[in-house]
Amino acid sequence: MYVHDTVNASHSMNMKALSGAALERALAAKLEELLRGVDWLRGWQVEHVGGASDAGFDLLATVPLPGGGKAALCVECKGELRPSVFRTLADRTFSPAGRPKVVVPVLALPWVSPRVAELCAEHGWSWFDLAGNHRLDVPGLLHLQRTGNESVHVRPRPKANLSTREAGRVIRALLLPDHAGMRWTQREMQNHCQPNVSLGLVNKVVRHLRDEAFIEGTEDGGFRLRDPLKLLVAWRDAYRFERHERRGYFTLLQGKKLRDALAGLGLQTGGFAVYAAFSAAEFQAPYVRQPKTWMYVREQYLSKFEALVEAKSVDSGENLVVLIPDDDGVFYLGDGGTMGDSRMSCTNAVQTYVDLYHCGGRGEEAAEALLNQRLKPEWQLRGLNV
Numbered sequence: 001m002y003v004h005d006t007v008n009a010s011h012s013m014n015m016k017a018l019s020g021a022a023l024e025r026a027l028a029a030k031l032e033e034l035l036r037g038v039d040w041l042r043g044w045q046v047e048h049v050g051g052a053s054d055a056g057f058d059l060l061a062t063v064p065l066p067g068g069g070k071a072a073l074c075v076e077c078k079g080e081l082r083p084s085v086f087r088t089l090a091d092r093t094f095s096p097a098g099r100p101k102v103v104v105p106v107l108a109l110p111w112v113s114p115r116v117a118e119l120c121a122e123h124g125w126s127w128f129d130l131a132g133n134h135r136l137d138v139p140g141l142l143h144l145q146r147t148g149n150e151s152v153h154v155r156p157r158p159k160a161n162l163s164t165r166e167a168g169r170v171i172r173a174l175l176l177p178d179h180a181g182m183r184w185t186q187r188e189m190q191n192h193c194q195p196n197v198s199l200g201l202v203n204k205v206v207r208h209l210r211d212e213a214f215i216e217g218t219e220d221g222g223f224r225l226r227d228p229l230k231l232l233v234a235w236r237d238a239y240r241f242e243r244h245e246r247r248g249y250f251t252l253l254q255g256k257k258l259r260d261a262l263a264g265l266g267l268q269t270g271g272f273a274v275y276a277a278f279s280a281a282e283f284q285a286p287y288v289r290q291p292k293t294w295m296y297v298r299e300q301y302l303s304k305f306e307a308l309v310e311a312k313s314v315d316s317g318e319n320l321v322v323l324i325p326d327d328d329g330v331f332y333l334g335d336g337g338t339m340g341d342s343r344m345s346c347t348n349a350v351q352t353y354v355d356l357y358h359c360g361g362r363g364e365e366a367a368e369a370l371l372n373q374r375l376k377p378e379w380q381l382r383g384l385n386v
Helices: 004-014 020-036 081-088 114-122 164-176 185-191 199-211 227-240 257-269 278-285 299-309 349-358 364-379
Strands: 045-048 060-062 069-076 103-109 128-129 134-138 144-147 215-217 223-225 245-250 273-274 294-299 319-324
Touching: 020 045, 020 060, 020 069, 020 103, 020 128, 020 257, 069 134, 069 245, 081 103, 081 114, 103 134, 114 134, 114 227, 164 185, 164 199, 164 223, 164 227, 164 349, 185 199, 199 215, 223 245, 227 349, 227 364, 257 294, 257 299, 273 278, 278 294, 278 349, 278 364, 294 299, 299 319, 349 364
Parallel strands: 069 103, 103 128, 294 319
Antiparallel strands: 045 060, 060 069, 128 134, 134 144, 215 223, 245 319, 273 294
16 A cells, blocks of 8 residues: 655646656555545555556555445556547456456546546546546445646647637537538548638647547548537537627517518628527527527628618617627538528527527527537437437
8 A cells, every 4th residue: 555645745746747657656646645535434555556467557446345345446547648549448347356346447647638537437437637636436335526626737738729710610510410420531621611721720620629539530531520519518618709799789670571681681791691699599499589689790791781671789779689700600501501592591500509508698598409409319310429
């Protein structure tokens, strides 16, 4: 059983790269600290087994079970692990000596990213890191979980930032239900991300999404979407809705007259005016009815919008909400995504979802309804697991 001054160990490894035996000692000390924090837990021990040729793991923690016998926590220690590599560990089975009643695979890293934590939970692995963030689940005995502690170790820098315009354009194309299951090349993706997304930037975003196990490579060198729901949530959390300028307008047009005026606007702007947020959701997955009409309009067409819709800018009492987009990617509909001449188009359902989630009011409820009524069924219909 390792015995360490865990406080001093934490200070000495702060912001320093650990590897090999030093990393295993630090992780063993952290595991002891976590187990010691359970006041009623007695008789546990942590030992180093990395030298055993057939062990297949680095640390072994044994814990007595209430009904007799022991649980074994088989700990795999890594200096770094990309989510895309986790699959090489996920299906491992461990057979520690002593035939314990319960065997729990555990991943230990200097820092466990939220994505790696998600994958561990999906595959039945426990995990912990040097900052004390952890999820240790021993069936029939204990469940320990804590997140949010600041890393005490230098985090690997992500290859791409999902909040950027370039990342958003790649993600919209990937998540569009019509594209689910599609095999992509980076050049094909670039064609869907025009204008102003270079092949180099597409490559950067694609490499990051592959590292995070949101997409997977194909045998012919392409790639395809692997985990649409988790990618949508990651993009939603990184999305910067406040980048879009919001303006309030009032019009006396209602019903069919308003719809016809907006249909004309969509045609005359070449698709750079679309229903957004709650108004788009009314067509895509009706859930929350509200009196305002929401839309995106490219700034250069605002005067045309004001004329066709007979709209006046107001500080209060608005019945039209116009969002001036920070990026033209919001207008992306994919192949064949137009709605015809009868009405103005809507943002695609993925864009509608992230906008709803961030626009306030009952937006989060409406976003959840859109996810369950539209996006999940369409992804499943095209063979993706959600």
